[in-house]
Amino acid sequence: MWSNVLYIDLDTGEHTIRDRADLFDKYLGGTGVATQLLLEECPVGVDPLSPQAPIIISIGPLTALLPCASKAVSMFKSPLTNELGESHVGGRLAMAMRFAGYDSIVIKGRSDKPSYLSIHDEEVKVKDAASIWDVSSIEVTGQILRNVEPGKGRRSIMRIGEGGVNQVRYANVNVDTYRHFGRLGLGAVFGSKNLKAMVISGTEEIEIPDMSAFKKMYNKLYNSVVDTDVMDKYHDLGTAANINVLNQLKGLPTKNLKQSHFENAESLSGEYFADNLLFRKIACSNCPIGCIHIATLKTQFHKGHEFEFRHISYDYELIYALGTNLGITLAEDVLRLIDRCERYSLDVLSVGGVLAWATEAYERDLINPSDTLGIALRWGDTDKYLKALDQIVKMPNKFYQALAKGTAVAAAEYGGEDYAINLAGVEIAGYHTGPASIIGQIVGVRHSHLDNGGYSIDQKASSQQLTEEKMVDKIIYEDYWRMVNNSLVCCLFARGVYSEQIMIDSLASVGIIKTRDELEALGKEIFLAKYQFKKQEGFDLSRIKVPSRFYETVSQLGKVTPETIDNMLTLYREKTGV
Numbered sequence: 001m002w003s004n005v006l007y008i009d010l011d012t013g014e015h016t017i018r019d020r021a022d023l024f025d026k027y028l029g030g031t032g033v034a035t036q037l038l039l040e041e042c043p044v045g046v047d048p049l050s051p052q053a054p055i056i057i058s059i060g061p062l063t064a065l066l067p068c069a070s071k072a073v074s075m076f077k078s079p080l081t082n083e084l085g086e087s088h089v090g091g092r093l094a095m096a097m098r099f100a101g102y103d104s105i106v107i108k109g110r111s112d113k114p115s116y117l118s119i120h121d122e123e124v125k126v127k128d129a130a131s132i133w134d135v136s137s138i139e140v141t142g143q144i145l146r147n148v149e150p151g152k153g154r155r156s157i158m159r160i161g162e163g164g165v166n167q168v169r170y171a172n173v174n175v176d177t178y179r180h181f182g183r184l185g186l187g188a189v190f191g192s193k194n195l196k197a198m199v200i201s202g203t204e205e206i207e208i209p210d211m212s213a214f215k216k217m218y219n220k221l222y223n224s225v226v227d228t229d230v231m232d233k234y235h236d237l238g239t240a241a242n243i244n245v246l247n248q249l250k251g252l253p254t255k256n257l258k259q260s261h262f263e264n265a266e267s268l269s270g271e272y273f274a275d276n277l278l279f280r281k282i283a284c285s286n287c288p289i290g291c292i293h294i295a296t297l298k299t300q301f302h303k304g305h306e307f308e309f310r311h312i313s314y315d316y317e318l319i320y321a322l323g324t325n326l327g328i329t330l331a332e333d334v335l336r337l338i339d340r341c342e343r344y345s346l347d348v349l350s351v352g353g354v355l356a357w358a359t360e361a362y363e364r365d366l367i368n369p370s371d372t373l374g375i376a377l378r379w380g381d382t383d384k385y386l387k388a389l390d391q392i393v394k395m396p397n398k399f400y401q402a403l404a405k406g407t408a409v410a411a412a413e414y415g416g417e418d419y420a421i422n423l424a425g426v427e428i429a430g431y432h433t434g435p436a437s438i439i440g441q442i443v444g445v446r447h448s449h450l451d452n453g454g455y456s457i458d459q460k461a462s463s464q465q466l467t468e469e470k471m472v473d474k475i476i477y478e479d480y481w482r483m484v485n486n487s488l489v490c491c492l493f494a495r496g497v498y499s500e501q502i503m504i505d506s507l508a509s510v511g512i513i514k515t516r517d518e519l520e521a522l523g524k525e526i527f528l529a530k531y532q533f534k535k536q537e538g539f540d541l542s543r544i545k546v547p548s549r550f551y552e553t554v555s556q557l558g559k560v561t562p563e564t565i566d567n568m569l570t571l572y573r574e575k576t577g578v
Ligand code: SF4
Pocket: 068, 070, 071, 090, 091, 234, 282, 283, 284, 287, 288, 289, 290, 291, 292, 491, 492, 493, 494
């Protein structure tokens, strides 16, 4: 039904459009189709920053149709981990791709000069980006593109800042100002291709096979989002509500996971942000939830000069990474750090992990002022962290070059691997809830807490006495079913709405008939295809080392032991075959 793939070659500036019904009929869209395209297009063992490495972006069969089916999936080879890279984004991108008539976009090659992609319906152009290549701020780049590109109100604008241009391995891609392809370094891949930005819009109409069945489904979903309390948390305080909750449960990573609670958590809580800094809430296109919380930060241009008001999005993960994990005590300081990461287009979770490791390494004299270029890193010292961030992006010496490659690489070069808080090479999300969270991030295809929600399985285990095997079974169930969800592509925040039956009914409402067994088998097949890619790029679950800090700091479920992790990993490998 919807199966157009736009192939763009940056070497030549040429493009082709191919109908890939063979992929979309079988894998639905989103992550299912993108995985197959990655396997087709990415040469085994390729350097992720070479012209041959592809960027793939896909949407799903419900995109721009049903509520919360608002996301697009990108797949690439990650320059941070050298294996599977996958990241999801909201904003307007998915909707713009649907109306432009492209269900997937494959970008290969390297432009011989700074460029950006301009895609408006069937008009696809590689344009000169010389004037914006050195613009360090994603905000200003966005303003310039808004002035020169058509599609106002319908377009989506993706762009990178200086972090992406300089190929920091965890640079992200900013999408429509407040959303990101956040994790695993897609921004560096953009930079390696001399690709500064992509603007896309479209005016196509969408044909629905049975409008009355579709409207019924739409209303049912809309009402379940708006008229029940199932999504209230996301709209009200947003995910920032988790700060106080996880702090009380001793699950909130603090000061490089030396602690799992923070004495100053209240001043960084969702309640504090809402009462003192919240400016407005906004939503991705076609989503009635509106979970994106925007704060206002008043800053001074320079001593003695006027003030400006900056609008900065915040959520739980960002407050953990640049707040509790760095010992920051003022919410305004967390916003200053988020704002600097935004300007450079850097993944906040990785930045927080890297700076936390560097602070502890400095504290232990593993690194010294000659490494940091005189910046005395100290818990809670925002000004020092801002200066260090500037150096990470500019990479003036060996130390900052190592930091720009992530915590695992920096610790391999300088030591301190026991407290280099990463799992499988990826800086962790803000949960130290127990063994399921640790295992979930190790085995997850993109090493994200959202691959299988291990943290939430820990929380269930605290009240239901789950055995290690039961926890592993739940992780596997989520690993498979979230592949289905991510092929549709629905926002994972709305997974309480998109139950198995609702996914089946939603597909039927747009003319795609699938049974529960077929979807479950498809989820497993997509999961295994991703592991095929991971293994061919060298990922090996049997070689994963967990830094000892994970075992030393008490979690929500008490101290986790290496024996528990070994046992659960063995069970997981036996049951999935990976
Ligand atoms: S719940 Fe939030 S992140 Fe998800 S689609 Fe809606 S606004 Fe976007």
